[in-house]
Amino acid sequence: MIARLLLVLFVFALSVGSADAQNPNYLKTLPTPEELEAAFPLGGEDPIDAAARQAAAFSIVSDTILLTARDRKSDFTPPERAAFDNYKYTAEHRIRASQGWPKLGCGSNADCQRYENLLIDYQWRDKKKSRAFEKEFKEKLYGNYSVPEHMPVATAATSDVQFRPLQWAAILIGLGLGVFAAQPHRAKLQGPVSVLGSGITDSQGFETFNRRHRVTIGDRKLGTTITSANIDDALHHALQSGDRATVGVGWMLWMRWILSVRHGSDIEREGPLSFLARTVLLTPLVTIIAVLVSGFILNMFAGPVIVFLATTFLLAFGVTQMVTNFRSWL
Known part of the structure; x- marks a missing residue:
């Protein structure tokens, strides 16, 4: 191709x-x-x-x-x-x-x-x-x-695609935005659990997840957040005690996913099979599909700068999600 x-x-x-x-x-x-x-x-x-x-x-x-x-x-x-x-x-x-x-x-x-x-x-x-x-x-x-050297486009005379400075800038900006959007620096939130909003319970196979609309840890308010049954119990315990807790927050695709809760000497983690299946299998698969589909669609309507910006953003966002999840879980 x-x-x-x-x-x-x-x-x-x-x-x-x-x-x-x-x-x-x-x-x-x-x-x-x-x-x-x-x-x-x-x-x-x-x-x-x-x-x-x-x-x-x-x-x-x-x-x-x-x-x-x-x-x-x-x-x-x-x-x-x-x-x-x-x-x-x-x-x-x-x-x-x-x-x-x-x-x-x-x-x-x-x-x-x-x-x-x-x-x-x-x-x-x-x-x-x-x-x-x-x-x-x-x-x-x-x-x-032979193609003149001053031509500003890549040619079949060489095996390498020549990127223009603006395209390189789009790649770097996309990578930066993707990393920033995944918020790896907020993988661990510390403070009392003050709000556990209502949610919707969803069963997937043998697993039950709660999709909560509001969760507040310390001064940090999370949007739609996914929690499993054991993580829910740990959050309720931390909420009732009012003590300081350390909560590991990762990603399940575009939603926040609480992967660990450390309260006092107790620590509760997401089950390893659930964690690995969604972090190591689901996230890379969805990221690859999103990169390919967005690249194909944007290539029909926009220039290479927009294509590079969008695809590198999605790639960086997906990879950084995996890194954030491991930090949150551990």
Whole structure:
């Protein structure tokens, strides 16, 4: 997937040359449909594979147009929209029609299904096949063209993505905000337990949790807070005594989760299985899903700075939650 992105960036760099990327005249430097059809002709010994290869070549150019518009954070210009539709949809429909397939979907047609699988392989899924195709694409359409060093975008001429200073700043800010939001410095709260608000009891398998709306420890007021039965008992004991307690507060996803209560010489902790299942398994899983989904959605509507800011925030928030939970539990 990264290699394909680099190839799209490579085509983008060659297309804009030294001109301003906002100038739609860069479209004149893109490979024409006729050039793509000649470089990756239909037919041959395996017509289905040839159709997938030609469709993959057209998708690289259409992705280049999309990247150009996103890079300047604006909608398509009318010429860009026409070119994008031509490379993206007209070409795809023509290729499918040449094989007698519908414009969308395959139904039970095995040849069409093989075509769609091969297309995805050439685009990104099969790393060996996609890299070989990307190399062939460059050789056939650009020869030994070298990208000028002053180009402000990453290219397929190197194996590393070049980040701009603003993108690095977004990454650092996202990391900082994620760590701060998880509040690892407040993993241990000290003071008398003065408020235990009403809550909703929720049973999950063999476990029972209480979702309390208000909890106050010392001068610190917590929002919605999760407590298990044994932690609830320890909090009630601390509330009735009015003495100073040390309460370990972590996270269960976006809600606060009380993991330990030390009152006098007594200490009560969340059960180890419950703690490990939610801290070591659930939190990383949800964090990874959130990073992937947010990155995918934001990449369609925002520039790379926003994508880096959001994804690094979520990643830092999830990782710091795990660290905070261990500190709170211990």
